[in-house]
Amino acid sequence: MAATSHKIKLYTSHGCPWAHRAHIALAELNVPFQEEIVDLSVPRTREYLKVNPRGLVPALEFDGQVVTESGIVAAFLADAYPQAGLVPASTDANGPLARARIAFFVDTYFSKAVGHAQKAVAAYADGEAAQQPALADFVAAVVKEIEPLLADAAPFFGGSSKLTLAEVQTGSFLLRLYAYIKHGLWAKATIAHESVTCVWDEDRVIAHSRYRFAKK
Ligand SMILES: N[C@@H](CCC(=O)N[C@@H](CS)C(=O)NCC(=O)O)C(=O)O
Known part of the structure; x- marks a missing residue:
């Protein structure tokens, strides 16, 4: 698709992390679009069900064609505007591998980690102890599944402040994760507990991680 102007309409709800993916992509593309908030x-x-028979947000109308499912919407937008550099084209020399690495990272984050975080937040009303097992599962999944991918990610994503499709797909969920911790819905007491922090040297860990995950 050439860099001509396209008619874009996003059906969205601002509280929805899935629809938020489309907003991140559109912000990065810096293209005008019409927005319709779905209540x-x-x-x-009936009109909306004609656009998206599943009844979910987001839905994207692009030159009269409807694209749904947030992951597909974000990937479609990245492909429709290759000049934005969210993901290399599959015809680029490094494109297929970069696309595979990004897709695998996103798939791993959502299939292995996010569910545990959501389970921990859902147990908020039952108290911190009730959140513990899911919290432990989340941390274990990040250590086992996510960290090894980050170590090899730099050539493909995450190596600079420039967003890629990996951050477009995960950003709205990361925002929520940090907000849940900040506002005490998740893990706040746990990560402040002295048994948890007894060998914790934040500066050292961050310096080491910066070194380990630096662009090689
Ligand atoms: N798999 C869908 C999930 C989208 C989704 O669940 N959207 C929610 C809002 S966050 C929705 O539209 N729910 C319909 C409803 O609440 O009736 C996607 O990634 O686009």
């Missing part, structure tokens, strides 16, 4: 507190209108 999720009431049944979907």
Whole structure:
């Protein structure tokens, strides 16, 4: 698709982390688009169900064609505007591998880690002890599944402040994760507990991680 102007309309709800993916992508592309807020507190209108029969947000109308499912919407936008550099084209020399690495990272984050975080947050009302098992599972999944991918990520994503499709797909969930911790819905007491912090040297760990995950 050439860099001509396209008619873009995003059906969204600002509280939805999935729809948020499309907003991140569109912000990075820096293209004008029309926005329609879908009220999720009431049944979907007949008009909206014609756009997206699943009744979910986001839905993207692009030159009259509808694309749904946030991961597909974000990847579609990245492909439609290759000049934005969110992901290399599959025809680039390094493109297929970079695309595979990004897709695997995103898939791993969502299939192995996010569910545990959501489970821990869902147990918020039952107290910190009830959140512990899911929290431990989340940390274990990050250590086992995510960290090894970050170590090799730098040539493909995460190596600079420039967003790639990996951050487009995960950013809204990372925002929520940090906000849950900040506002005490998740893990705040745990990560402050002296048994947890007894061997913790934040500066040292961060310096080591910066070194380990630096662009080689
Ligand atoms: N797999 C979908 C999930 C989208 C989704 O679950 N959206 C929620 C809002 S966050 C929704 O539309 N829910 C409909 C409802 O609440 O009735 C995607 O990635 O686009």
